[in-house]
Amino acid sequence: MTPSTITQVEAIVTKPDKHNLVVVRVTTDAGVWGLGCATFQFRPWAVRSAVDDYLRPLLLGRDANDIEDLWHVMRMSSYWRNGPVLNNAIAGVDMALWDVKGKLAGMPLYQLLGGRSRTAIPAYAHAVADDLDGLYTQIDRHLADGYRHVRVQLGFYGGNATDLQVPENPLPGSYYDPRQYAATTLRLFKAVRDRYGDDIELLHDVHERLNPSDAIRFAKECEPFGLYFLEDVLPLEQTAWYEKLRAQTSTPIATGELFNNPKEWEELVVRRQIDFLRIHVSQIGGITPALKVAHFADAMGIRLAWHTPSDITPVGLAVNAHLNVHLHNASVQENLDVQPNTAAVFAGYPVQSRGFLRPSDEPGIGVSFDVDAAAEFPGVFKEHPWTTSRTADGTLVTP
Numbered sequence: 001m002t003p004s005t006i007t008q009v010e011a012i013v014t015k016p017d018k019h020n021l022v023v024v025r026v027t028t029d030a031g032v033w034g035l036g037c038a039t040f041q042f043r044p045w046a047v048r049s050a051v052d053d054y055l056r057p058l059l060l061g062r063d064a065n066d067i068e069d070l071w072h073v074m075r076m077s078s079y080w081r082n083g084p085v086l087n088n089a090i091a092g093v094d095m096a097l098w099d100v101k102g103k104l105a106g107m108p109l110y111q112l113l114g115g116r117s118r119t120a121i122p123a124y125a126h127a128v129a130d131d132l133d134g135l136y137t138q139i140d141r142h143l144a145d146g147y148r149h150v151r152v153q154l155g156f157y158g159g160n161a162t163d164l165q166v167p168e169n170p171l172p173g174s175y176y177d178p179r180q181y182a183a184t185t186l187r188l189f190k191a192v193r194d195r196y197g198d199d200i201e202l203l204h205d206v207h208e209r210l211n212p213s214d215a216i217r218f219a220k221e222c223e224p225f226g227l228y229f230l231e232d233v234l235p236l237e238q239t240a241w242y243e244k245l246r247a248q249t250s251t252p253i254a255t256g257e258l259f260n261n262p263k264e265w266e267e268l269v270v271r272r273q274i275d276f277l278r279i280h281v282s283q284i285g286g287i288t289p290a291l292k293v294a295h296f297a298d299a300m301g302i303r304l305a306w307h308t309p310s311d312i313t314p315v316g317l318a319v320n321a322h323l324n325v326h327l328h329n330a331s332v333q334e335n336l337d338v339q340p341n342t343a344a345v346f347a348g349y350p351v352q353s354r355g356f357l358r359p360s361d362e363p364g365i366g367v368s369f370d371v372d373a374a375a376e377f378p379g380v381f382k383e384h385p386w387t388t389s390r391t392a393d394g395t396l397v398t399p
């Protein structure tokens, strides 16, 4: 096979709308370039440095065809591995190399991976509002747009606490009440089922806001409402509790967006303690490891619902759609509308239709990137106060 030599590797930080996004572009002497998503919106410049200062020197002059070897070279080159900064950096390059390979082969990524398992992947939309009337308006809009899967949340993660009694001079932070959150959410599920019936799929994200015993009780109390899945009912640090959770409830359990290291999902998958893996593809190092964990989960009867939040690029959105159309155990894809400025920077990403997403048939990932347009939206330092979440007494919890 003719080598396709890597001539440039660069990471670009841009903030077209709400979030800082990180894009990696790999150029080859074959006249073909590829794009990857390396977005870690909490540490974007650390990822850019990892790509430009540490991965670029490893990659220049190497054959872009050798994705598997290059992935291992990148991962081992830091000796200490599996952290979010380095995994995102590796993922940006990895996706760009798959994009290059698809363009050289003249095939869309999902064909390069082995072709279709399905026509298109069902998409789910977010409905979030401070009260039920606001939530109904959003659900109505999503149903009218064609969605049949909707994630429902009242207020921000953990809910909007009312009449929260806190000590004098409280520590700064984002306060919530776990008990109030659980009760309000159960009322929300009942109200939505009463209004819309059983024909729509409901999803919900606890976002780690309950302690383990309350989480188990909450998951059991969700059973009458037939959720499609209940997400992150426990924090990453407490995954050993999933065995007890599994033994006590039939509510389908999803987790995984925080995973970095294969050891974090190995036991959960082998022991069938969850139903859906919500892995964030760039957070584990890209398409190359995503294929491996997908096949591992498939053998155990566990489905995939790749994390696809608003803080990934349209390249990441497209990669997930390619994976989801190809992989037999893919189940549903989170979808958020690409905002106007972001749409001016990227083109060719999948757009929801009739409640489904389907990837482009252009060679590679199929998404283009306008460098000049991105330069009009430079990255901006941004604080994330919601990561300082506290219960009433001021105790900091996992966000």
Ligand code: MG
Pocket: 205, 207, 231, 232, 257
């Ligand atoms: Mg989540």
